[in-house]
Amino acid sequence: MAAQTSHLGKVKNGKDVVALNIIAYTFCGFIALICLVPFLMILAGSLSSEEAIIQNGFSLLPQDFSVEAYKTVFEEPMVVVRAYGTTIGLTIVGTLLGLALQTMTAYVLVRQEFEWRNVFSFFFYFTTLFSGGLVPYYLLIRQTLKLADSYLALLLPLLFSVYNLLIMKSYIRSIPDSLIDAAKIDGCGEFRTLVQVVVPLIKPALATVGLFIALAYWNDWYNAMLYISESASTKYPLQYFLYRQINNIEGYKKLIANGAVSGSVVSSVSLPTQTLKMALTIVVTGPIVLAYPFVQKYFVQGITIGAVKG
């Protein structure tokens, strides 16, 4: 980023420069604002009173400030906590396994002395060109492997991706051969070379690819929709949990009303609807938005590297 100012650093402020500055600041500011507004609207909706939303609709600022919707979500916190648990568990296990799998594969595919590397590279690459489509995959998971309603149905589909493999390959390729050769001369086997020489050198790659994998698990709702039935709803990951509750908000309200602490009989009718949707969305989205500033740079690296031929 620092380099980009240098080539423009010395320009004198002619009319054209001022004009361009105005355009640049306004345009980028405007796009950024548009990107931010939907988040703010959900936040504002979640902090409004139900009556105000019914009367006026959603807006950019909280109307008739109220935390009623959040109170409702936390009336029965276990369902959210459980979905969080599922997603966190899947994300951790999937990321670690996926990284190990991808690193190991990429390492072999870039080793010059492995004569069959191009054959195997094509073996992996071909799967991005042609696929069996939805039905055969669906039948594989549900009938051949019988994974329906199990965590494996959520874990396995996202474990390995050729795109991540390509990113990993281009990182590992940048390691000088001499380092690997030196390890060999010292008597290291391939596994030890990978773990003790290569892995420490590709920490940025592990961070980048790891975050790509983690994001895929975190945002996955599709596999849950296909492979986890309602009877196993305790296994819903976070995004699909949100999807279900948003699309069946009355059901969610009943769930909360039934689960509410005995004694205080709550009727689901008295619970908020629209603001509840917004509050639940914030509860689900909040952590990723908060974690985002810390991980953004790794994604930027990954995108740039991914653009280079794998």
Next chain:
Amino acid sequence: MAVKEKRGVKGFFKKVYKYRAFLLMLLPGVIYTLIFAYYPMTGIVLAFKKYTYAGGIWGSAWNGFENFKFFFQSGQAGLVTRNTVLYNIAFIVINTVTQIAVAILLTEIHNKHYRKMSQSIMFLPYFISWVIVGVMAFNIFSSDYGFMNRMITAFGGKPVAFYTTPKAWPFILMFFNLWKGVGYGSVMYLAAIMGIDTSIYEAAQIDGANVFQRIFKVTIPMIMPTTITLFLLSIGGIFKGNFDMFYNLVGSNGLLYNYTDVIDTLAFRALVTNQNFGMSAAIGLFQSVLCFITVLVANKLVGLYDKDYTLF
């Protein structure tokens, strides 16, 4: 190469032994890919079968081109293919233009904090799931509570029932597609702009070019290779609909299908809603073949344009 290779089976096994560590390391990935990518490819035979639960993939009876016949004769094939292609063309054009504009203008912002801040915010939508984008769409376009109708009525207009107005959806989908991808996509162009030799700018400046000439005569031509490559790569995916987006924004709202149904959503409904495995497999195969051909063609074109950027 041929000289080095030992002939025959013996030579092969010698190599297997020599590469045993490599092969062992490849094994998990290879097994995974065989099971989750190659084995399902054999399942495309279902496109030519009448699927029964008891028969499974292999035991169900053949029915020739019945599944395809139904898909094409019902008129759905034409509709979803048209929608998929038109949406993708619109997405590619709008996204490319906006992402380039953002990348160029971001580099013109000299206030570091302003630049970083706006770039970070633009990148944010990339991180959230389409489920959440679906909530945002509802938030804005819901007939009763939506922000859009609030604005429309505030300016004296009549509220629009967006979720029953198919014609509004191409615009809504284009908006959210751009919204989610603008920060992510502009990163590539930013990297390309960073790579431009600064001496070219200096030369342009000495020649008396103003900043706009500098952008149109230097920056844009210099990032053309990246632009064309990315463009051709996205052309390769022109028959692929973004299921995540269409399903979360439109869902099972049949009123909108004429304008919003894409190949992927139709294949999904045929499978999950109608349990018509054969037809869904036929739609899937139809799409896979189209995708395969377009990727090959796009790759060929990239190759003609610049050999370094071909994928294989």
